Amino acid sequence: MDDTTSRTNYSVPPVERALKLLHYIGDGQRARNLSTVSRDLGINRTTLIRLIHTLVEHRMIEELEDGGGYRLGAGLVSLGAQAIEGRDIVHVCRPILRDLCLATGMSAHLGVLDGRDIIYLGREAPNSHLVSNVRTGSRLPAHASSIGRAILAEFSDARLRQIFTGDPPAQATDKTPRTLEGILAQAHNDKAAGFAWSVGNFEAGIGSCAAAVFDHSGQVVGGINVSGPEARFADRDPALIDAVTSAARDASRALGYSRR
The missing domain is CATH 1.10.10.10 (Winged helix-like DNA-binding domain superfamily/Winged helix DNA-binding domain)
Structure with missing residues (x-):
């Protein structure tokens, strides 16, 4: 059956x-x-x-x-709220997001994949008016958001084709991939980089950097990012990349992941 x-x-x-x-x-x-x-x-x-x-x-x-x-x-x-709190990844990532937010001065988020979308399960925001509008529970197209891209980059081409077969992918900005082949190319680039970098890809004026989080079995289970004014992302700041990728590694280790 x-x-x-x-x-x-x-x-x-x-x-x-x-x-x-x-x-x-x-x-x-x-x-x-x-x-x-x-x-x-x-x-x-x-x-x-x-x-x-x-x-x-x-x-x-x-x-x-x-x-x-x-x-x-x-x-x-x-x-x-009970369903969200019951996810180990939320408990693990809450202090990591807080530290990431303090270190970068930008909003830090945790998201997981649901179909073609990302659901945000956690958020830490700095004491500033220049913060992300994304809230816990928000859904964004995975291929257009940095967290989604970091997760999709860990999938095989076959799985990506399975996810995006059918209706055309949602269009957020003119930087968002319009086709399945565009999504595949984006995933390959993000995988090679080891993170997803966005300069207005989802929303004009907003930049973001994200990295994937893995569990004890080695499966990608979510992603962590920071987002803020586009000017902060004009250049690929190594310190910012290190902060995000280190946070994702810390979360993965806390979930039992060990790179073999």
Whole structure:
């Protein structure tokens, strides 16, 4: 039995409908008009009402004032925080990010790969107005972000082709690869360098440097970066590169990685 058949056989429709509704609200839809929500999600209106009441009761969503609809609730936020806190990589990297932030004077981040995206699990920011807007929980296209590039650089061409087969890759700026072949070339360059260096690749005016983090089995499990004003990245500062790659090595060692 393949994975697709297994997922189909063991799927629970009520749970799927609840998850669809949570994603719908999480994407910014306030679900004010239940008839519209019913049509958008393909869920019977009566079933939808029951789902909403159940999710409200369990604090997964909460009702806004003055008929403003719904938003994700404190119960879901708490559950998400528990999931994040349960990741060893988060605990390991928190003090490392703090030290990296202090050493460079820039925002330091931890991210992991999810499909074609990077999810940010940790962030340390300096006491400055010139800091990154990325927050814990943010998602960015992997091939356009420095952390994503550092992770993708550790993959084989076959795996990269598998990840990016289908829809064209998202376009962030004119520096973002537009094709699969462009992503492969970028990954080869980043692998050869040992880090990913960005000067406005994802966002104009913002630069970044990232390196991959490995676990005890030698698998890449995430990436660490610093980001800040583009001017700081005009030249490939060896001290900055060393700070980032050293932080990633420290995180890898703490996760049990030993380069053979």
